[in-house]
Structures are given as structure tokens and as C-alpha cells.
Amino acid sequence: MTIADQIAEFVAETTFDDIPAETVTFVKHLSSKIIAAMLTGSTTRAGMKTAEYVRSKQGPADVGVIGAGFLCELEDAVFINGITSHAAELEDDQFPSATSDITVFPVIFPMAAKLGLTGKEVITASALGLEIMNRVGMFPLSFKGYTDLPFYGVIGAAVTAGKALKLNPEQLKQAMGISMGRASGYIVNFGSDAHYIESAGACRDGLMAALLAQKGLTGNPNIEKWLVDLYAGSEHAIDTQKIVQGLGGSEWRVHEIWIKKYPCCFLTHRHIDMMLDILAEQKVSYGDIERVGIDVGPVDYTCNRPQPKDPEDARFSFQHIMAALMLDGDIDSYHFTPETLSDNRFRNAWPRVSVTNHPDWPAEFMSGVARITVSLKNGEQVVKEKKQALGGPQFPLTQDQFKELYHKYTKSVLTPKEMEETWQVLSNLEKVEDMTGFLKKIVFPGK
Structure with missing residues (x-):
């Protein structure tokens, strides 16, 4: 058959x-x-x-x-x-x-x-x-x-x-x-x-x-x-x-x-989970954070969008999503509006986020072990890694x-x-x- x-x-x-x-x-x-x-x-x-x-x-x-x-x-x-x-x-x-x-x-x-x-x-x-x-x-x-x-x-x-x-x-x-x-x-x-x-x-x-x-x-x-x-x-x-x-x-x-x-591209969700954990565990927010480094594979790198052009583009932007988390401690539908994209609080936060592509990782969605590095203004650095987001089969x-x-x-x-x-x-x-x-x-x- x-x-x-x-x-x-x-x-x-x-x-x-x-x-x-x-x-x-x-x-x-x-x-x-x-x-x-x-x-x-x-x-x-x-x-x-x-x-x-x-x-x-x-x-x-x-x-x-x-x-x-x-x-x-x-x-x-x-x-x-x-x-x-x-x-x-x-x-x-x-x-x-x-x-x-x-x-x-x-x-x-x-x-x-x-x-x-x-x-x-x-x-x-x-x-x-x-x-x-x-x-x-x-x-x-x-x-x-x-x-x-x-x-x-x-x-x-x-x-x-x-x-x-x-x-x-x-x-x-x-x-x-x-x-x-x-x-x-x-x-x-x-x-x-x-x-x-x-x-x-x-x-x-x-x-x-x-x-x-x-x-x-x-x-x-x-x-x-x-x-x-x-x-x-x-x-x-x-x-x-x-x-x-x-x-x-x-x-x-x-x-x-x-x-x-979260109401944004799934390729960002492992990093969202980790960022929320860091904000809660370290009791920090936007004013305490110097830089956020994101490590991804070649397909997930499509979410490297330093200056999202509209609300739909912002749903696929690590920079905008991390800005929302740093500023508001959450990510929700109201973060993807023309008003939010024109808000200088968010626009000033975008450059704090950088995305590193690992072309040697598999060319597939959610490839590799996602990594986030949060550098604080007090000199500390917090690193987390995650293979699967909360809500995955594991x-x-x-x-x-x-x-x-x-x-x-x-x-x-x-x-x-x-x-x-x-x-x-x-x-x-x-x-x-x-x-x-x-x-x-x-x-x-x-x-």
C-alpha cells in the first residue's frame, strides 16, 4: 500500500x-x-x-x-x-x-x-x-x-x-x-x-x-x-x-x-521566556540593562529587524520584542501598533539589542540551543540557554x-x-x- x-x-x-x-x-x-x-x-x-x-x-x-x-x-x-x-x-x-x-x-x-x-x-x-x-x-x-x-x-x-x-x-x-x-x-x-x-x-x-x-x-x-x-x-x-x-x-x-x-513570531519565544526569567530573577528593567545579545541559527535570523517598519514587521523583530520586555516586563498585542513603533522609548531601546547568526546551526526553525546574554550596567553579565520554550512537548x-x-x-x-x-x-x-x-x-x- x-x-x-x-x-x-x-x-x-x-x-x-x-x-x-x-x-x-x-x-x-x-x-x-x-x-x-x-x-x-x-x-x-x-x-x-x-x-x-x-x-x-x-x-x-x-x-x-x-x-x-x-x-x-x-x-x-x-x-x-x-x-x-x-x-x-x-x-x-x-x-x-x-x-x-x-x-x-x-x-x-x-x-x-x-x-x-x-x-x-x-x-x-x-x-x-x-x-x-x-x-x-x-x-x-x-x-x-x-x-x-x-x-x-x-x-x-x-x-x-x-x-x-x-x-x-x-x-x-x-x-x-x-x-x-x-x-x-x-x-x-x-x-x-x-x-x-x-x-x-x-x-x-x-x-x-x-x-x-x-x-x-x-x-x-x-x-x-x-x-x-x-x-x-x-x-x-x-x-x-x-x-x-x-x-x-x-x-x-x-x-x-x-x-x-506571545503574539509575535514563534522564533523569538525561547528568548522571550529567558528574558522574562532574567528580569524576574535579577529584579532588573530597562534602566539597568546595557546590552542584550541574541544567538540564533540561520532561519531564526530572519527576526533580526533592527528598525521595524510597521506593526507586522515588529512582530518579527527581536529588537522591538526585547525593547517591550525591558520597558514593560511583558509582551502583548498592544505592543504592535503604529503608536508604539513611533514611541521614542522603544526606538531608543532597539539599538541595545544585537542578533548573532550561527550559519553552522541547522537551517531549520528553532535550530540549535537558543542563547541570550544580558549585560548589566553594573558590569554583571547574565547568560541563559534554552532548547525548547515553555509550552513545547517537553x-x-x-x-x-x-x-x-x-x-x-x-x-x-x-x-x-x-x-x-x-x-x-x-x-x-x-x-x-x-x-x-x-x-x-x-x-x-x-x-
Whole structure:
């Protein structure tokens, strides 16, 4: 059997009861994180402009757009959700190949509204989409300048949609084949709206692939050749059979996903964790700090942006992020505004931060052991190193920590009552037979 044959049978045959309990819990936690991302992302410039674009089309009012307060065609709702989930910079990723949950949850919740899915069906389709995406996408493409997230994410979206549509194995194979032909994404777009449009396109195109496969259209689901061709001419060797090793066993690759705690590029998060620790342990702030040195690998070096040109660029700037930490002891969405970028406090702090590239480290996301060196004005120097951020597989978050993140990133959109009610639904999603009331709350917050 080919890899696609094995994946298609696994997806078609797997039921909610086949999914390990700890995976069900983790998928529910991930869903809460991305619902929060879509809600806060609906208030970003990119989110509002995309909603404005879709409204102008005056298409059919089928399903709701999360946080936006209006109905539109299913594929448009999925596209906007894909934008908002990423514009908030709160996606959760597998590493070193950065496949992400923001090509799964923006798809499944509008489909739940369209198809009348139960909570168990939402969890099952999401878990399978994440699992297959993480398996096919375990091979980093960053050495080619590609962004793994949308490139592999379109397959996760197709599998998620295909399961929700109850496609048979042959249809699932064709959906994967069609979606592979839509794969795209480039690191050069980091710090621009194109970065968000790429992942939103993966959401929409994955859904389209499943809908077309349902109608009998075909693709070539030769995953082995697709991946080998992608790696052709490189010094990297891959074993595509790893994709199906242990498939359907007790250990799901969903758990390889790292949780993103701060609304900025994930490549900065290990250093953020270390900087927060230093500020707390040393009881220091901006006035005590002479210099901050950041050590990274060749891909993470893309976040060396000494003078960020706009709020999106600032989300990818070590200099701006470290300035916020030194000045305010925190990093939050309000740090990425035109007003903050023009604030002389921040502009004067940027030069205190330098970034050193280590080209000998692997050319992949989160490569090497991240290092930060903080030089204090009293002559002391504090050095920390970290391989994995808090929220990675080695340092998983608790349910209380997920709830804290949910409240932090929905408080500007939901009322306290809505926050608690929607959190309770997501925490007990497998018990929900009718999603209508919940979906109404997140589509029309405050109404």
C-alpha cells in the first residue's frame, strides 16, 4: 500500500473512540487557543480589511465569521478565519518543521455550522487533520526558503474537511492529491500580510480540495514522489516511510505541537521566556540593562529587524520584542501598533539589542540551543540557554495555563460571561451535540 492508501484508510476508519484520551484533551486545548486567536485577530488591521473585502462581494450568507459579526459563503468564512488566526500571531506549531493548527481550526468550525457537526465530530476531524499534517510535514522545507506552515497546512485542511464531509478512502486520497498541488508559502513574506494570506489560502484550498474530491475530481496523491522531488538536489536525506510508522498507535504526533504564548513570531519565544526569567530573577528593567545579545541559527535570523517598519514587521523583530520586555516586563498585542513603533522609548531601546547568526546551526526553525546574554550596567553579565520554550512537548502547559491564555486573548472581544461560557463549551466539547449556541457567541460577540 502507498502512503496515501494507508493515510486514507486510517482517516476514514478512525472514530472519536479510537483517539487517546490525552489527545482529545490536547486537541480541545488547541481549539481554545485558536478560537482566542481568531477572536483577537478579528480586531487586527489584516482581519478587518479581509472582512471588508469579503463583505464587498455580497455573496450568500451561509455561515458566520468568527469575531466578525456577519455571515458569508463557507469558503470565504474559512479564508477570513485563516487570516485572523494568523494575524494575531498566536498559532501553535510543530518544530523544526512548522506545521500549525491554524490550517485546521479555521476550517472545522465554519464546517460545523454548515454541516451541523457535533463536538465529537469536530474533535475527530481536527485530530486527524493535525495528525496527518504533522506526519507528512515532519520534513522541514525552510532550507529551500519555503514556509512549512501553509505548504503542508493545505494537506491538514484537506484531511480535516474530508473527514467532516465523511469522504471515503478513495475520495480522501484525491483530496490530498488536489491539495498537494496547491501547496505554497515563502519565508520572504514573514512580517507582511502575505504571510497571513498564505496560511488562509491553505485553509480555503484544503476545503476546496475536499469539496472537489467529493464531486469526483482527481489529483495525484503520490506523497512519496512529491516529497522526494522537493528534496531533490539537497544534502538532506528523508525516509518517507516514517510518515506512517506507528500510525493509529497510542502515540499521536499531534503532541509535537508547541503552544504559542506571545503574539509575535514563534522564533523569538525561547528568548522571550529567558528574558522574562532574567528580569524576574535579577529584579532588573530597562534602566539597568546595557546590552542584550541574541544567538540564533540561520532561519531564526530572519527576526533580526533592527528598525521595524510597521506593526507586522515588529512582530518579527527581536529588537522591538526585547525593547517591550525591558520597558514593560511583558509582551502583548498592544505592543504592535503604529503608536508604539513611533514611541521614542522603544526606538531608543532597539539599538541595545544585537542578533548573532550561527550559519553552522541547522537551517531549520528553532535550530540549535537558543542563547541570550544580558549585560548589566553594573558590569554583571547574565547568560541563559534554552532548547525548547515553555509550552513545547517537553514543558506542556496545564489546563489552567490554557484557560489563562484564553482569557488573556479574548478579553478585548468577549464579555467576562461570554469568556467563561465559551471556555466551558470548549473544555467539554465532546459532550456538545448542538454547536449552534456556541458558534453564535463567537461569531457575534457581545450581542
